[in-house]
Structures are given as structure tokens and as C-alpha cells.
Amino acid sequence: MSKKWMITLIFVTVLWMWIQPMASSPVYSQSGGHPDSQETEELIVGFRDDTSVDTAFDVHRKMGMQVVKSVRGPLRFDVVKVKGKTVEEAVQMYRRMPGVAYAEPNAVFRLQDYFPGYPVYPKDPYYITGQWGVKQVWADIAWDKARSSSRTVVAVLDSGVDDTHSELSGKVIKGYDYVNKDTNPMDDDTQFGGHGTQMAGIIAAQTDNLSGIAGMAPYAKILAIKVCGRDGTCSIANIAQGIQYAVNHGAGVINMSFYGYQSSTTLSNAVNYAYSKGVVMVASAGNDGKNRVTWPCYYSQVVCVGATDMDDKKASFSNYGIWVDVAAPGVDIETTRRGGGYGYASGTSPAAALVSGEAALLKAQGRSYANVISAITKTTDAVPGMGTYWRYGRINAYRAVQY
Structure with missing residues (x-):
């Protein structure tokens, strides 16, 4: 292989390594996460009105998550600390669990x-x-x-x-x-x-x-x-x-x-x-x-x-x-x-x-x-x-x- 082709191959390889992370970056929508929202390791899990406390506890236990706080009253949700998986993975898994109305990142405003x-x-x-x-x-x-x-x-x-x-x-x-x-x-x-x-x-x-x-x-x-x-x-x-x-x-x-x-x-x-x-x-x-x-x-x-x-x-x-x-x-x-x-x-x-x-x-x-x-x-x-x-x-x- 000529020296010219060797230099070209190296340049293309380096360029590919540089753009690949950008190509795999997530695309954000108006209703979901946004790059301007500060990253969080916490998740908000909302439960349906007919979900018992025992059922909610069992859901968190099966997910292997730590409950940071439980909010009751007109609002009914738990805040959990995500462990062993990404926030997005945890969101998708919680949404499939019984009694769960919704799950979303506990993002922060400024x-x-x-x-x-x-x-x-x-x-x-x-x-x-x-x-x-x-x-x-x-x-x-x-x-x-x-x-x-x-x-x-x-x-x-x-x-x-x-x-x-x-x-x-x-x-x-x-x-x-x-x-x-x-x-x-x-x-x-x-x-x-x-x-x-x-x-x-x-x-x-x-x-x-x-x-x-x-x-x-x-x-x-x-x-x-x-x-x-x-x-x-x-x-x-x-x-x-x-x-x-x-x-x-x-x-x-x-x-x-x-x-x-x-x-x-x-x-x-x-x-x-x-x-x-x-x-x-x-x-x-x-x-x-x-x-x-x-x-x-x-x-x-x-x-x-x-x-x-x-x-x-x-x-x-x-x-x-x-x-x-x-x-x-x-x-x-x-x-x-x-x-x-x-x-x-x-x-x-x-x-x-x-x-x-x-x-x-x-x-x-x-x-x-x-x-x-x-x-x-x-x-x-x-x-x-x-x-x-x-x-x-x-x-x-x-x-x-x-x-």
C-alpha cells in the first residue's frame, strides 16, 4: 500500500471514530428529556389510585430500586434512586409493571x-x-x-x-x-x-x-x-x-x-x-x-x-x-x-x-x-x-x- 493511501486510511478511520458517538446520541422530543435538562439519577413513579401500598412496595422490590420518598394525598407517586441500569431503561421497565400509571425522570428546573x-x-x-x-x-x-x-x-x-x-x-x-x-x-x-x-x-x-x-x-x-x-x-x-x-x-x-x-x-x-x-x-x-x-x-x-x-x-x-x-x-x-x-x-x-x-x-x-x-x-x-x-x-x- 502506498504512503498516500495509508495516510488516507488513517484519516478516514479517525474521522469515523469521531463522528460515531454523535451518530448514536439520543434524539430528544419536546415531551421527553432535553439536553438542557440537568441529568438525574432519580425516577418518579406514579401509581394508579387502586394500587395498594403492598403492590407498590413489591414493584420497587422486583425492580431492585431504593425508594427516596413517597408522596401521598391528591398526588400519588414515589421517588426512587436508579441502580444497575440507565434512567431510560428503568422508565421502560416500570411502565410495564402492574399498578404503575407512569414513570419519568425526576428532572430539575432552574x-x-x-x-x-x-x-x-x-x-x-x-x-x-x-x-x-x-x-x-x-x-x-x-x-x-x-x-x-x-x-x-x-x-x-x-x-x-x-x-x-x-x-x-x-x-x-x-x-x-x-x-x-x-x-x-x-x-x-x-x-x-x-x-x-x-x-x-x-x-x-x-x-x-x-x-x-x-x-x-x-x-x-x-x-x-x-x-x-x-x-x-x-x-x-x-x-x-x-x-x-x-x-x-x-x-x-x-x-x-x-x-x-x-x-x-x-x-x-x-x-x-x-x-x-x-x-x-x-x-x-x-x-x-x-x-x-x-x-x-x-x-x-x-x-x-x-x-x-x-x-x-x-x-x-x-x-x-x-x-x-x-x-x-x-x-x-x-x-x-x-x-x-x-x-x-x-x-x-x-x-x-x-x-x-x-x-x-x-x-x-x-x-x-x-x-x-x-x-x-x-x-x-x-x-x-x-x-x-x-x-x-x-x-x-x-x-x-x-x-
């Missing part, structure tokens, strides 16, 4: 201000900045008609809430911590000043106290439910349990400032349960700047929120599309920080929190679920991208409380 270029900056708490986002949606004028009520509870499913902050003192109801499995959801340990504390401040910070900021629904209560860890990830199992807890403990509004690119039967069941009880759910669309659906935002029972800037234009980072319901300010939104003080938050997270605050104003007026949704969506202001970036426009709280 909190919404975790992206480059938009950190939260420290701010002197006594410096009056004007809170442009609150004014942009006419909330300060809406307060002449409605300021919410202490009977209105907004569940913040997030990384916890620092209830020692002066703006939140006496306003936070201690829920549950599904990350550390305890009754102290106040240890907001995420970076950037505490994500859950930021959302709580935007929704319901003290007003007329001559310092700091004003919340969208200043008289509302915050139900703190920790479903997201220090790294900003939130498992589907934790989120579903958080929704169930919120509904069962009197929440009228649920704020979910996180997203994932994977649908889930478990999450869908939880959303349907909240919807059946008339609870208004609000979620952020995501910060990847793409027209690509995210969950829980994509569920029809959830108000999906994109972000706008000070000029009422789509924020560069905001996900978009006709699947997004409304827009709200989401750039440099002043809010509370973990440990005291104030800062700025950018992302579809604060945008969703503003809409949750608006929903709390409407809930306090005694409105039904359907009427709250109509008031939020049908009183928006027409802004660039209406009908393209989002179905309706940018929220207007003043018009909503008069709807």
Missing part, C-alpha cells in the same frame, strides 16, 4: 436570574430610586383602589425566604423545606442575595414604612416553600409537593420563578390539582432569549410571563413566543436581599413576581380564578411584540383592578 450579565447589585436601602417597574404597570395608582389583604396568601415556591428582612417581617408564613426536608424554609441560601427573598419583596414588601421599597401587593402574606437548592436547581418532585402544600395551606396565588425544558406528568398533575381548587399560578418564561416553550409556563392553567425593559421592549434575555401570555418589567427591578438591604434583580423571575403581586390584588377583591385570569390578560397595554413575543401585552395593574 431559578430565573442565573445568567451572565444581570447580577443583583448591592444598594443603599435608604436611597430612593423610584421603582420604575411598579410605576410602569401603574401599581401605585392601582393602590388607590386595592392593596390586597392579609387574608390573601401568595406561595413563593423558590429557594426560601429570609423573614428577618424588615420589609418582610411579620408577613411570611413558614411553610416547608423540601430540599432539606424540614420545617424551616427561611434559609434562602442561593447566590445573588437570595432568589426567593427577592421574589417575596417584589410581591409583598412593606409599604408606607418610610424606607426601602413597596411591594405590588403590600398587604398580602407570603407562604414560604423551599423547593430549590443552593445551586438554583429545583426537582420536579419538590415542585409538585410544593404546589400541593401551597394549595392545602390556603394559598390563593402560587409564584414559580423557575423553568425547565421538560414536560412532566407529575408536574401536570400538581398543576391540575391547584387549578381544580381555583389557585392562580404564575411562572416565568425563561432567560435564554429563545422562542422555545418551557414548563411550568407552558401549561394552559398557568399565567406565563415574559420580560420587558424600561422602553417596553422585549428584554434581550427573555424567552418569547405566542405561548407566553403576558409581559412585565424584568430589568433592574429593585427588591429585597437576603440578610437585609436591597438590590436589583433582572430576568423573567422578577417579571413573574410582579404578575403574582397583581394577581394578589385581584384575589383580595374576591374574584374567581377565571375573573383574575381575564383581568390580568385583557387589561394589558399594547407594547411591541404583542401577538408575537407574547399573546397579550404588558400588564397594567390599575386597569386590572377596575376590570
